Amino acid sequence: MTSSPGNVLAVARDLLREARARRWTLALLAGVTALLLLAAFGLELEVVDGALAASRFFGRPSHGGITAADVALRPLFEAVAYMVFYGGTLFGVLACADFAPALLAPGRIEHLLSLPVRRAELVLGTFLGVELLVLAGAVYGGLGLALIVAAKTGVFGWAPVAAAALGAVGFTGVYAVMMAAAMVARSAALSAAAGAVVWVAGIVAGNRAAIAPLFEPGLARAVFLALTAPLPRLSELGRHAARVANGLPLDPAQLAVQAGGTALFAAAALAVALALFERKDF
Amino acid sequence: MLAIEAKGLTKRYTGAFGRNAQDALRGLDLAIPRGAAFGLIGPNGAGKTTFVKALLGVVHPTAGEVRLLGGAPSDPRIRARVGYLPERLRLPPAWTPLEILESVSRLKGLRPRTADLLALVEDVGLAEAARRRTGGFSKGMKQRLGLAVALLGEPDLLVLDEPTDGLDPLGRVHVRSLLARALARGATLLLNSHLLAETERVCGRIGVLVKGRIVREGPLEALAPPPAAWRVRFEPGADGAALQAAGFTNGVAGAETTYRFAGPDAAALNAALDRARAAGALLAELSPEGTDLEAVYAQAVKA
Numbered sequence: 001m002t003s004s005p006g007n008v009l010a011v012a013r014d015l016l017r018e019a020r021a022r023r024w025t026l027a028l029l030a031g032v033t034a035l036l037l038l039a040a041f042g043l044e045l046e047v048v049d050g051a052l053a054a055s056r057f058f059g060r061p062s063h064g065g066i067t068a069a070d071v072a073l074r075p076l077f078e079a080v081a082y083m084v085f086y087g088g089t090l091f092g093v094l095a096c097a098d099f100a101p102a103l104l105a106p107g108r109i110e111h112l113l114s115l116p117v118r119r120a121e122l123v124l125g126t127f128l129g130v131e132l133l134v135l136a137g138a139v140y141g142g143l144g145l146a147l148i149v150a151a152k153t154g155v156f157g158w159a160p161v162a163a164a165a166l167g168a169v170g171f172t173g174v175y176a177v178m179m180a181a182a183m184v185a186r187s188a189a190l191s192a193a194a195g196a197v198v199w200v201a202g203i204v205a206g207n208r209a210a211i212a213p214l215f216e217p218g219l220a221r222a223v224f225l226a227l228t229a230p231l232p233r234l235s236e237l238g239r240h241a242a243r244v245a246n247g248l249p250l251d252p253a254q255l256a257v258q259a260g261g262t263a264l265f266a267a268a269a270l271a272v273a274l275a276l277f278e279r280k281d282f
Numbered sequence: 283m284l285a286i287e288a289k290g291l292t293k294r295y296t297g298a299f300g301r302n303a304q305d306a307l308r309g310l311d312l313a314i315p316r317g318a319a320f321g322l323i324g325p326n327g328a329g330k331t332t333f334v335k336a337l338l339g340v341v342h343p344t345a346g347e348v349r350l351l352g353g354a355p356s357d358p359r360i361r362a363r364v365g366y367l368p369e370r371l372r373l374p375p376a377w378t379p380l381e382i383l384e385s386v387s388r389l390k391g392l393r394p395r396t397a398d399l400l401a402l403v404e405d406v407g408l409a410e411a412a413r414r415r416t417g418g419f420s421k422g423m424k425q426r427l428g429l430a431v432a433l434l435g436e437p438d439l440l441v442l443d444e445p446t447d448g449l450d451p452l453g454r455v456h457v458r459s460l461l462a463r464a465l466a467r468g469a470t471l472l473l474n475s476h477l478l479a480e481t482e483r484v485c486g487r488i489g490v491l492v493k494g495r496i497v498r499e500g501p502l503e504a505l506a507p508p509p510a511a512w513r514v515r516f517e518p519g520a521d522g523a524a525l526q527a528a529g530f531t532n533g534v535a536g537a538e539t540t541y542r543f544a545g546p547d548a549a550a551l552n553a554a555l556d557r558a559r560a561a562g563a564l565l566a567e568l569s570p571e572g573t574d575l576e577a578v579y580a581q582a583v584k585a
């Protein structure tokens with residue numbers, strides 16, 4: 001079966017248009033804006049000749065001594081990278097849990113299926129729309145913070161933006177499972193629960209090498225390693241985001257494996273969602 | 283040329299592990315010619331909605347075949363030529379009618395001008411609400427919008443599930459005129475409705491679906507049973523005793539000038555009318571009883 005990119009984009013566009021009016025989307029926008037305003041008005045950074053002389057958060061000194069501004073800001077960027085990565089993906093689970101169930105609502109899905117749109121296009125368009133929404137939210141926060149810091153110090157760092165992009169990559173695996181769950185039962189709660197399970201499991205999977213020794217050698221450890229093997233390595237992706245923030249060199253091969261593995265997991269989960277959707281009667 | 287063709291269409295719903303199987307359609311056969319206005323009627327649970335959904339690929343038939351406009355329902359090019367109004371259409375509440383029509387246009391591959399969409403919104407009687415969010419719409423307004431969505435792009439086949447549900451009497455008249463216009467340009471109409479009077483007024487052909495099968499199908503006049511009686515209204519001043527002697531019974535409560543003549547025999551009726559006229563009565567109105575869609579429906583369902 002072939003899908004038309006035009007229809008996929010049209011479905012994604014409709015989802016984004018629908019998202020504008022949702023309280024969760026407005027909450028996401030308001031939350032990110034509040035954090036940006038907090039940073040804009042609360043964070044005072046004194047930069048002298050490219051070096052950070054002092055920093056205060058709402059008047060309280062948080063940094064003394066003279067350090068190169070880009071170096072001094074790394075811990076801030078690292079904290080922001082983690083916050084954007086984990087906070088963004090978890091918020092995405094909550095904010096996006098209702099999109100697929102809403103698409104499948106009685107009275108709506110019959111109408112959509114009667115239009116010249118293939119079922120695969122509805123699934124892919126919804127997935128793409130949610131991904132774009134999450135990416136837009138994350139980039140808004142990440143880029144906004146990078147610009148605020150740049151305005152205050154003259155140092156522009158891509159770390160928050162990179163963390164946002166990696167968060168969106170990690171969210172592909174999470175949301176694909178959420179869609180598959182919605183195909184099993186049309187429930188936002190089930191979809192959110194499935195997303196939360198993958199989110200936690202992805203963090204565990206990213207630390208599986210460190211956690212595995214906690215299991216007895218033998219069957220228990222083998223089962224743990226087997227169960228976590230196909231999962232997206234969310235915490236690994238988070239660490240990549242932090243390394244970018246810290247100005248540490250990235251291992252492109254390792255990053256490609258983590259991102260590729262996540263994409264593969266997302267594709268497999270989407271294929272399951274699509275297979276369930278194709279067979280379903282409404 | 284057929285607009286809809288179903289052969290041996292069967293749909294069995296099964297629960298988990300194949301338990302609680304229920305047959306919604308049992309080898310349904312139906313052929314609706316292009317340009318026809320076809321009314322599908324039947325009791326609750328007869329399989330009407332399942333049939334409509336099977337037509338559009340919303341449910342997968344267990345067996346049998348269905349073709350729309352000469353093609354398979356799974357073909358998007360065929361579905362592009364169909365306008366559908368589900369029974370309980372749910373549209374995004376934050377969107378305006380114009381936004382909804384724009385979205386459906388995109389998905390149908392149409393590129394209408396805003397003026398065309400506004401004209402359509404006006405056509406269904408929503409001109410003043412064209413840029414208002416649909417979340418606050420009444421049931422009737424949602425129904426009108428659903429009809430606009432179905433009529434978008436002048437489809438060759440209209441499949442409407444209870445299109446006048448929630449509409450006031452004038453709204454129903456308006457919908458009938460819209461459907462008449464669609465039929466006049468050559469569209470085919472499949473109307474699924476519980477409102478027999480509406481179906482009778484709009485549709486020339488009727489199908490009665492009972493327990494997953496079409497049990498009666500054809501033009502209404504061919505399906506209608508012979509009249510059980512005739513209702514006759516005379517001008518005021520007619521002699522009641524003479525009318526009763528002529529064979530009429532004064533059995534219509536609250537209508538003193540209206541009488542009944544039992545039986546379908548037209549010759550006997552004419553003879554009775556001659557006797558009444560000879561007694562000075564003037565005929566004002568004559569109508570058969572028990573030949574409407576309600577009678578067809580009752581007869582088919584009881585059979």
